Amino acid sequence: MTMTIANSLDDVLSGLANGARPIAGGTDLVVGSRQGKGALPDHLIAIDRVHELATIDVGDAGTRIGSGVTHATLMTNPTVVDSFTAIADAAALVGSPATRNVGTIGGNVMNGSPAMDTGAPLVVLNARAELRTLESTRLVHLDELWVGPGRTSAQKNELCTALVIPQQPESSGSAYVRLEYRRTMEIAIVGAAAAITLDDGIIRSAHVALTAVAPTILTVEGLAPLIGKPVDETTLATVAELASEQAAPISDLRASERYRRQMIGVMASRAVDAAARRAGGETLSVPVNRALGVGAQS
Amino acid sequence: MAVTDLPEFIRADGPDKVTGSGRYTADMTLTGQLVAKFKYGGVSHGRITRLDVTAARAIPGVFAVLTAADVPDVRYSYGLADRTLFATDIIRFEGEIVAAVAAINADIAQQALDAIELDIEMLEPVVDLEAAIADGAPLVHENIDSYEVTGDTPHSGNVATHSSISMGDAEAAMTNAATVVTSRYLADASHATPIEPRAVIAQWEGDKVTVWTSTQVPFDARAGVCETLELPTSKVRIIAPHLGGGFGGKCGAHFEPHIAALARVAKRPVKLVFSRWEEFIAPDRRREAMIIDVTTGVDADGHIVARTGEILLDNGAYMADSSFFAQAAAMHVAGPYVIPNVHIDAKLIYTNHQPSGSVRAPTAPQGCWAVESHTDEIAKAIGMDALEFRRKNIVTSASTGCVGQTYDEIGLDQCLELATTSAGWGTELPEGEALGISVGWWPSFAAPAGAYAKLHGDGTVQVITGASECGTGSVMTLRMLAADEIGIDETAIELIYQDTGAAPAGPGSSGSQTLFNHGRAVEKASQMVADQLRELAAAQLEANAGDIVLENGAASVAGSPAISIPIVELAAASETGELLGSAAADAIEWPEITGSTCLGEQGFSSWLAPQFSCHVARVRVDADTGVTRVLEVHAVHDSGTILNPVAAHGQVEGGVMMGVGQALTEGTRYDERGHQLNAGLLEYKLQTIADAPTITTQFVEIFTNNAGPRGAKGLAEAPNVATCGAVNNAIANATGVRVRQLPMTAERVWTAMNNPEAST
Numbered sequence A: 001m002t003m004t005i006a007n008s009l010d011d012v013l014s015g016l017a018n019g020a021r022p023i024a025g026g027t028d029l030v031v032g033s034r035q036g037k038g039a040l041p042d043h044l045i046a047i048d049r050v051h052e053l054a055t056i057d058v059g060d061a062g063t064r065i066g067s068g069v070t071h072a073t074l075m076t077n078p079t080v081v082d083s084f085t086a087i088a089d090a091a092a093l094v095g096s097p098a099t100r101n102v103g104t105i106g107g108n109v110m111n112g113s114p115a116m117d118t119g120a121p122l123v124v125l126n127a128r129a130e131l132r133t134l135e136s137t138r139l140v141h142l143d144e145l146w147v148g149p150g151r152t153s154a155q156k157n158e159l160c161t162a163l164v165i166p167q168q169p170e171s172s173g174s175a176y177v178r179l180e181y182r183r184t185m186e187i188a189i190v191g192a193a194a195a196i197t198l199d200d201g202i203i204r205s206a207h208v209a210l211t212a213v214a215p216t217i218l219t220v221e222g223l224a225p226l227i228g229k230p231v232d233e234t235t236l237a238t239v240a241e242l243a244s245e246q247a248a249p250i251s252d253l254r255a256s257e258r259y260r261r262q263m264i265g266v267m268a269s270r271a272v273d274a275a276a277r278r279a280g281g282e283t284l285s286v287p288v289n290r291a292l293g294v295g296a297q298s
Numbered sequence B: 001m002a003v004t005d006l007p008e009f010i011r012a013d014g015p016d017k018v019t020g021s022g023r024y025t026a027d028m029t030l031t032g033q034l035v036a037k038f039k040y041g042g043v044s045h046g047r048i049t050r051l052d053v054t055a056a057r058a059i060p061g062v063f064a065v066l067t068a069a070d071v072p073d074v075r076y077s078y079g080l081a082d083r084t085l086f087a088t089d090i091i092r093f094e095g096e097i098v099a100a101v102a103a104i105n106a107d108i109a110q111q112a113l114d115a116i117e118l119d120i121e122m123l124e125p126v127v128d129l130e131a132a133i134a135d136g137a138p139l140v141h142e143n144i145d146s147y148e149v150t151g152d153t154p155h156s157g158n159v160a161t162h163s164s165i166s167m168g169d170a171e172a173a174m175t176n177a178a179t180v181v182t183s184r185y186l187a188d189a190s191h192a193t194p195i196e197p198r199a200v201i202a203q204w205e206g207d208k209v210t211v212w213t214s215t216q217v218p219f220d221a222r223a224g225v226c227e228t229l230e231l232p233t234s235k236v237r238i239i240a241p242h243l244g245g246g247f248g249g250k251c252g253a254h255f256e257p258h259i260a261a262l263a264r265v266a267k268r269p270v271k272l273v274f275s276r277w278e279e280f281i282a283p284d285r286r287r288e289a290m291i292i293d294v295t296t297g298v299d300a301d302g303h304i305v306a307r308t309g310e311i312l313l314d315n316g317a318y319m320a321d322s323s324f325f326a327q328a329a330a331m332h333v334a335g336p337y338v339i340p341n342v343h344i345d346a347k348l349i350y351t352n353h354q355p356s357g358s359v360r361a362p363t364a365p366q367g368c369w370a371v372e373s374h375t376d377e378i379a380k381a382i383g384m385d386a387l388e389f390r391r392k393n394i395v396t397s398a399s400t401g402c403v404g405q406t407y408d409e410i411g412l413d414q415c416l417e418l419a420t421t422s423a424g425w426g427t428e429l430p431e432g433e434a435l436g437i438s439v440g441w442w443p444s445f446a447a448p449a450g451a452y453a454k455l456h457g458d459g460t461v462q463v464i465t466g467a468s469e470c471g472t473g474s475v476m477t478l479r480m481l482a483a484d485e486i487g488i489d490e491t492a493i494e495l496i497y498q499d500t501g502a503a504p505a506g507p508g509s510s511g512s513q514t515l516f517n518h519g520r521a522v523e524k525a526s527q528m529v530a531d532q533l534r535e536l537a538a539a540q541l542e543a544n545a546g547d548i549v550l551e552n553g554a555a556s557v558a559g560s561p562a563i564s565i566p567i568v569e570l571a572a573a574s575e576t577g578e579l580l581g582s583a584a585a586d587a588i589e590w591p592e593i594t595g596s597t598c599l600g601e602q603g604f605s606s607w608l609a610p611q612f613s614c615h616v617a618r619v620r621v622d623a624d625t626g627v628t629r630v631l632e633v634h635a636v637h638d639s640g641t642i643l644n645p646v647a648a649h650g651q652v653e654g655g656v657m658m659g660v661g662q663a664l665t666e667g668t669r670y671d672e673r674g675h676q677l678n679a680g681l682l683e684y685k686l687q688t689i690a691d692a693p694t695i696t697t698q699f700v701e702i703f704t705n706n707a708g709p710r711g712a713k714g715l716a717e718a719p720n721v722a723t724c725g726a727v728n729n730a731i732a733n734a735t736g737v738r739v740r741q742l743p744m745t746a747e748r749v750w751t752a753m754n755n756p757e758a759s760t
């Protein structure tokens, strides 16, 4: 086995072209291999010292969050907290301070777990993944990137360099909530992200995506009836119902299928409620789980 | 110096542990050391039809492969000698060891395991407690009648032992009761889960073996090695480096004999370090699952007149130190109440699960959880406030409890008042929040223990003790006792511990006995040194030895502190330049009882220096999800005199946190074939520091006869007793529904709220 520490993006891309696998924080790769999920690859290339992967840039085409940005940065970076709050909500819930200090958004996305916390926020914010090889760069919608649990459509020589998120309209807000049984070192039992744009208190657009209730992050369909309505008990109940219906949860040690299905409705409606309140100008601190007393309450 | 003036000071092992300079067993490396791995049965019940290790032995780099054929044919265990070091014919739980290998590195050890040829004929597993005692159930131990029995261990079929408490006429009293309440509770098994995994290193020199191991009780580990490998005591030395927690799970002998046997054959030091998965499936000490049925009758005034109960405890496949569990569980289901008519039966049942054994206050958290939930159900049934009902029924000084033991001065009533006052019982709380009360008890255990004390010519003291330090603070408190007796500063006292080659035998860190038993021995040995100092000082000061005061490092005549002799000078001037003390703790008389424990008496039908507690929990339940958070725990304990407040608060806080985990998230799940499903820290959810409630601790200090040094009782286990019950009562008060299975996970709370019938 070899491990190369890359100093530049070119190092990384050449390494990938030669068959090496990228390792960022290693919190999925190394921990997974220790747990017997599969041997470590023969050749690793460490990307955590490549500074150009660790920046957050606001531009005309939207905001570019480098794949090497850690959860600790995501949860405190003003751009993320102000404009893409759901991502900050999610990052703040990841593991423990140690996990957040080394774990990256690129690793979270490319690991492709259906329980990944930044996934649903990225989906509702309409983010795309920037994938690069030595020769090419392309932008991929996330629903095309994730093809199954732990599987992406990226080629082996493609590096995720950034997540690119379009500018959100005025009066928009987003939020991510998850069900958790304890306050750190937890994994999403179910989770939901929402992005809401309001027009004078009336919903102009609504996006909801769900964590850990299907083989990949699930986008909730059929939200059109919400458009033009205020966020009230009826709209929230509709969201809960749609989310519960569309979820395809499993029964496992963490929860039964029945409980998960009910809980995804609760999480989806809470996410919409929190996103709408943020869209309306209210400040709900990050992570909203604690601010609202969702899941394992404050 | 008055006892209460004893200063608080830092634990001696603290800096080592915090800075990382302290060494745990897994940190050690010996020259030429080999790696040990175990081949587990992997099935919960099966017959070995073929076991061939020839190929494994032939692998280069493999130094030893052992099976039952390679060690003495010794059947051992406490109560019922039901087990052997390696499976012989039948595998009785998935973590049962079939073979052990020692190899040059971990990869080759793994190859050797893979090369062991093992064929197993599957047998029907016994996994359900009620089915296990039904007619025609498959037997976990077919030949149980041939096993050697120690003590009063009545057994038959899958019942490993049976205990009952009987006083008055419960049946008749129940018939005449004004109100009768019946409840059923189920508790899942759980684990001690110390963060340090079990680790063992054995090294032979000639015919002597030294074993470094993460044990709480080095002398039990030694006894285990001697018994199973048929070695004399003098040939086995057990040393425990720093211990990274034990919580009862590291009591007794575990894998020391296997590793010693491997090292003998390999002729090299051999080291074992468990993985986290092994930590879950292989040790023979986990907290037992239980089914608890309890019925209570009360009269028109709300006094308990009768209680009957039936408890089934999951013993797992073998006896570890569980033979007294049936009796302990019965005591907890009776509870610290005045009940004139009691009949409780408890059966410890063999299953094809991992063996049960000591985990901090064994049987108590589950038993107390059940009976305190039941207590609130009774209060509700008769429309009485839960506090008021307890005031009416708990044991107080001079009252007689469930086995007919009449108590001396005890402080349970004070615990109840202080805890409920501290929590603000009766005040209005925000929506979704509520308080719950639970009272608990736990005995102190008297056992033989010895100690040496050596005052050196330079004025420093070594105290050599069989005590262990698994986090309970013996490194502080035992030094405080010695310092106080000899009249010098604690920092001048060095503790030598966790080494059977140095210390007199003792119960180590088990059963809250460190201070209670080792403390008494240390106190006495230190007194012997102090007596010699007084003699020496008396000669020089021309006074009576009895008038000499030893204080602040000097000896003086009482009333004349101005003229004094430094203790260091007295020590140096002694004949040998050293003053020695060696002592054993005196035997303690156990209280009498007038009721009966007709069966299965395991030596403590009466409770010596019983400890009492009341915990009041404040919880918030998220009604939509069932997620419960414990916001506050108000814990008040009567553990007699508190000698070391720092350690005492630490014990209560740790015990409460462990209780919160057991209450909400910690439970082992099994599949229908008896395999653990959540044998890892991702799915077996401990509480984290971020989940910790605010814990408010108070002590009711009552001098107790028959207690440990200076009236101290035990304290390490008691704080783990009452928390689960308090949390359940708080959940019930917040939601209006009762959760009947432990742990009370979010899903179970939610299920109870949405479908009370479906919640078992």
Ligand SMILES: Cc1cc2nc3c(=O)[nH]c(=O)nc-3n(C[C@H](O)[C@H](O)[C@H](O)COP(=O)(O)OP(=O)(O)OC[C@H]3O[C@@H](n4cnc5c(N)ncnc54)[C@H](O)[C@@H]3O)c2cc1C
Residues within 6 Å of the ligand: A021, A022, A023, A024, A025, A026, A027, A028, A029, A030, A031, A047, A067, A068, A093, A094, A095, A096, A099, A102, A103, A104, A105, A106, A107, A108, A109, A110, A111, A115, A116, A117, A118, A158, A159, A160, A161, A185, A186, A187, A188
């Ligand atoms: C204790 C603990 C708690 C955790 N809690 C959570 C949690 O609450 N929520 C959550 O979502 N996750 C959690 N995780 C999982 C993990 O921390 C996150 O998924 C993290 O974001 C992974 O990032 P990483 O940089 O460590 O990825 P790595 O482990 O370095 O990589 C993960 C995978 O992605 C690939 N990869 C990494 N970077 C790139 C890239 N730029 N381009 C292409 N492929 C790439 C790697 O080859 C590997 O296959 C937890 C993990 C641990 C150990």
